[in-house]
Amino acid sequence: MSVFGRPPAGSAEENFGRIFKDDFLPYRDELIISSKAGYGMWQGPYGDWGSKKYIIASCDQSLKRTGLEYFDIFYHHRPDADTPVEETMDALIQLVRQGKALYVAISNYRAADALKAINILKAHGVHCLIHQPRYNMFDRWIEDGLQEVLETEGVGSIAFSPLSQGLLTGRYLNGISDDSRAAKENTFLKREQVSEAVLLKVRSLNDLAQVRGQTLAQMAVAWILRGGKVTSVLIGASKVSQLEENVEALKYLEFSSDELAAIENILL
Numbered sequence: 001m002s003v004f005g006r007p008p009a010g011s012a013e014e015n016f017g018r019i020f021k022d023d024f025l026p027y028r029d030e031l032i033i034s035s036k037a038g039y040g041m042w043q044g045p046y047g048d049w050g051s052k053k054y055i056i057a058s059c060d061q062s063l064k065r066t067g068l069e070y071f072d073i074f075y076h077h078r079p080d081a082d083t084p085v086e087e088t089m090d091a092l093i094q095l096v097r098q099g100k101a102l103y104v105a106i107s108n109y110r111a112a113d114a115l116k117a118i119n120i121l122k123a124h125g126v127h128c129l130i131h132q133p134r135y136n137m138f139d140r141w142i143e144d145g146l147q148e149v150l151e152t153e154g155v156g157s158i159a160f161s162p163l164s165q166g167l168l169t170g171r172y173l174n175g176i177s178d179d180s181r182a183a184k185e186n187t188f189l190k191r192e193q194v195s196e197a198v199l200l201k202v203r204s205l206n207d208l209a210q211v212r213g214q215t216l217a218q219m220a221v222a223w224i225l226r227g228g229k230v231t232s233v234l235i236g237a238s239k240v241s242q243l244e245e246n247v248e249a250l251k252y253l254e255f256s257s258d259e260l261a262a263i264e265n266i267l268l
Contacts, residue, residue, distance in 0.1 A: 009041045013065035021067055031072075035062045036107065038077025050080030055091035059100055073129060074101035076117075078108040085113065089120040096126050107132040107160075111145035118153050128155050130231065135159035137168060137205070137220060137267060138198075147229045156231035159224050167194065168220040173203055204266045208259065218249035223263065225253055 013035065024031065037058035040048045047054065059074055074095055076088055092104040105128060106117055118128045131150055133142045139161070150157050163169055172194055202216070209219035224230050237243045255263075 010061065010065050013062055017066040017068075033066075033068065033071055034073035034075065034105075035059075035066070035071050036075040036077040037062075038075070038080075038107070050076060050078075050083040050088040050091075052087050052091040052094070055088065056094065059095055063100065070099055071101045073103045073105050075105045075107045075132060079110075079113045085117050086120055089117055089124075093121065093124050093126050103127070103129040105130045105132065108134070109146075110141070111149045114146060114155075115149050115153070118149075118155060122153075128153070130156035130158055132158050132160055132234065134161045135224060135230065136162050136164045137223060137263070138164045151229065157229065158232045158234050159230050160234040160236075162221055162224050162233045162235065163217055164220075167198065167202060168205070169217045170206065170215065172199060173206060201266050205263065208262055208266070212252065212259065214249065214252060215245060217245060218252070221246055221249035222253045223255070225249075226255055226260070 037055045038048075038050060041054075041058050041061070046057065055076065059071070063069070063071070074092065076092060079085070080088060092101070095101040096104060104121065104126060106114060109117060109131065114131060121128050131146070133146065135142050136159070142157070142159075147157065149155075166172070205219070206216040209216045212219060214222070221233050221235075224233055233246075235243065235246050237246070
């Protein structure tokens, strides 16, 4: 489970800490708990990005809010053009040395930046466990070299936003409803992104999913896991039924060459 979320900064960790103490504390050694640093956490010059001061302080604050002694995985969320990657990775190495993180990871690093970060960690005897990129049928940037880097270096990959903020579900088949994410303010999915051209693709993908005996969401998850290049998929759900539906994707992960070609044609 990951313990970061929407503003105000740190609120998701505080909520997690309360729930963890009440319901999950006896199971700590069977849980993999991760958090991140890399976006704005507090006002001031050291409250964002990738400096060593920011990352160490951010991790310390996160541990305090959650009530944990350590994170199983701690990520750096995004590259920082104004901080040498050596400094950022040194911070992750220090967290491992101090026992505040068992494993470290990166997120949103493109191929060349990821390779440099992985090699710096490796030179200090610390393995980059996993990379967390945004990846779905509508956002395929990781196919431009990053997947090959991760495979060569033995680094896992866990995709976030696999359903493109809900686009790759049945929610938008008939357009934007008043209670949908795209109809609300301050969300990642904007109304203008749900164009008729996009909806035409979504409907065509849904037709193919039905032929496969899956929901669109299930096919979208299965498509990400095709070929074994992605280790896992990070599912964000607000209902138990959504989790149950997405897990069903694991029952049918295979795609025929014709199905893959049909998907490519739809996405053109």
